[in-house]
Amino acid sequence: MTTTWAPPSRNLSALACATPDPGPAVEVHVPAEPLSTPVGKTAELTCSYSTSVTDTFVLEWSFVQPGKPISESHPILYFTSGHLYPTGSMAKRASLLQNPPTAGVATLKLTDVRPSDTGTYLCHVNNPPDFYTNGLGLINLTVLVPPSSPLCSQTGQISVGGSAALRCSSSEGAPRPVYNWARLGSSPTPSAGSMMQDEVSGQLILSNLSLASSGTYRCVATNQMGSASCELTLSVTDPSKGRVAGAVIGALLGVLFLSIAAFCLIRFQKDRRKRPTETYGGSDLREDAMAPGLSEQIPVRADSSSGLLERPPSASTVSTTKAKLPMVV
Structure with missing residues (x-):
């Protein structure tokens, strides 16, 4: 006779009761x-x-900057063993409304x-042996700040037909x-087709500029805390007018130069005509004066009869001889 062994039966309900109780859960509630x-x-x-x-x-408050993971949080304060321990850069400004925080x-x-x-x-609340949940609540805080004074700037070809940003x-x-x-003032605002504005980036595009686009523009930065503004003056130039003005100025300078040259030439001619010339009258000549252009050297002539060189009498000799001649009445 063959005997078959069978394992004793198990009470599954008893095994279930033997499973350890995880204990009460730590539930944390924060604003949604x-x-x-x-x-x-x-x-x-x-x-x-x-x-x-x-x-x-144990209670812990910590802080993490926007865009960073929770693992990079920094502690603000701890409460443990009946004592509160502020820590970190917010230690002097952080506290608990309920101290000790043991009443929930x-x-x-x-x-x-x-x-x-x-x-x-x-x-973060930690209360062993209550480990059923992580006991963590997250709160997002935004500190409201009014806009600072904005900075206005411009780029582009600020001329007729161009565009400006x-x-x-x-x-x-x-x-x-x-x-x-x-746009400030009474001048008409550029048409919608030539103006495109981005309220998020703060950029204003002006295309197909004209002289009428010139003026003062104001930008206002606004949020729920207030507003601030800056202004910018746009001056549109016309290159064609600049070329015409340059040609006119060049022509005027040319005419002025020619006028100065003609004036100088006429003045020179008048001064030349007024310049005095030297004249010699017969009554002004002295007896011993030399004729212009003649040398003071007295020429020597040869006497063909005596073969000697004979000097012609001087003016003083002639005058003396004439004085010695007797007068005939």
């Missing part, structure tokens, strides 16, 4: 909507939880908020400002 606080004011970030607080209860509420109070406080805040940008402002351009 993002929070916003004006710069310089106080922000209150509400965090509540449900658990049976024990001696191992752990709201963070942050004074004198700054633009750098914009980001995600983490409320006017730009406007604020270095600060949260939420991000929107930009609107407008």
Whole structure:
């Protein structure tokens, strides 16, 4: 006779009861909507939880900048063993509205908020042996900042028929400002077809410029905290008028040069005619004066009869001889 062995039967319900109880869950509740606080004011970030607080209860608030993962968060404060420990760059401005935070509420109070406080805040409750959930709540905070004074600039070919790009940008402002351009004064605004505006980037494109496009343009940066503006003067030039003006100026300079040359020539001719000439009258000649162009050297002539060289009598000799002759009455 063959005997068959069979394993004892198991009570599955008993095994199920033997499974360890995971314990109560730590539930953290935070606002679902993002929070916003004006710069310089106080922000209150509400965090509540449900658990049976024990001696191992730990609360931690931390902060992570926008666009970065939670793993790069920085601690703001701790509560453990009945003591509160602020830490990090916000230590002097961060506190808890409920201290100690053991009654189910752990709201963070942050004074004198700054633009750098914009980001995600983490409320983390740890209460062993309550490990059923991670006990984490996330709150997004935006610090509202009015727009700073924008900077206006222009680029492009600022001449008739060309195009210009006017730009406007604020270095600060949260939420991000929107930009609107407008032309000042009573002059007509350029037609919609020649003007294209981007409120996000703050750029205004003016195409097919004319002289009527010249004027002062104002850009206004606006968000829910306020507005700021800057102005820019656009001066459209006409190259054709510049060429005509250059030709006219060149012609005028040519005429002026010729006039000066003619005046100088006429003046020279008049001065030449007025220049005095030297004249010699017979009554002005002295007895011993030499005729112009003659040398003072007295010529010597030869006497053919005596073979001697004979000097002609001088004027003084002739005068003396004439004085010695007797007068005949």
